[in-house]
Amino acid sequence: MPEDLVLNTKALTLLAFDYGTQKIGVAVGQSITGTASPLPVLAARDGIPDWQLIETLIKQWRPDAFVVGLPLNMDGSDSAMTARARKFCQRLSGRFSLPCHGIDERLSSREAREQSRNDAAMQGKKHDPRSQIDSLAARLILETWFAENSGACKKAGVPRARTASVDSS
Numbered sequence: 001m002p003e004d005l006v007l008n009t010k011a012l013t014l015l016a017f018d019y020g021t022q023k024i025g026v027a028v029g030q031s032i033t034g035t036a037s038p039l040p041v042l043a044a045r046d047g048i049p050d051w052q053l054i055e056t057l058i059k060q061w062r063p064d065a066f067v068v069g070l071p072l073n074m075d076g077s078d079s080a081m082t083a084r085a086r087k088f089c090q091r092l093s094g095r096f097s098l099p100c101h102g103i104d105e106r107l108s109s110r111e112a113r114e115q116s117r118n119d120a121a122m123q124g125k126k127h128d129p130r131s132q133i134d135s136l137a138a139r140l141i142l143e144t145w146f147a148e149n150s151g152a153c154k155k156a157g158v159p160r161a162r163t164a165s166v167d168s169s
Contacts, residue, residue, distance in 0.1 A: 038132050
């Protein structure tokens with residue numbers, strides 16, 4: 001079992017993923033500020049990422065843990081994609097020997113699209129629907145995880161607040 005993460009005593013860097021079958025959004029964040037920044041979207045083939053690109057991100061950012069958005073149904077039950085996102089989380093943890101936390105990501109992509117439209121309007125630009133929506137969603141997922149876990153001692157896979165277990169059972 002991975003070591004406990006204590007957010008208040010150590011600055012932690014986390015990588016977050018908005019898992020999809022064609023694209024995987026990525027963001028990096030710091031526990032001290034509770035903020036995250038989107039990174040370039042990763043291509044996927046039927047949900048399988050380029051693991052070498054992920055390894056490059058890990059070497060660059062040296063995260064202490066991962067957060068993966070779990071696409072639950074509006075009633076909180078698992079969707080068809082939930083099991084795949086959990087499996088991705090488990091593979092991240094297994095390949096890179098770091099804890100991976102799943103968190104409810106309901107409506108994160110919708111909120112990311114809305115923020116992207118608002119940002120474009122504020123800058124007097126036309127909204128580009130091909131923009132980095134998935135990585136903006138990953139940023140929101142990670143910032144939500146920080147907000148819900150600030151000051152908490154968190155064990156990998158232990159649900160808290162809207163955090164959801166990554167166990168597939």
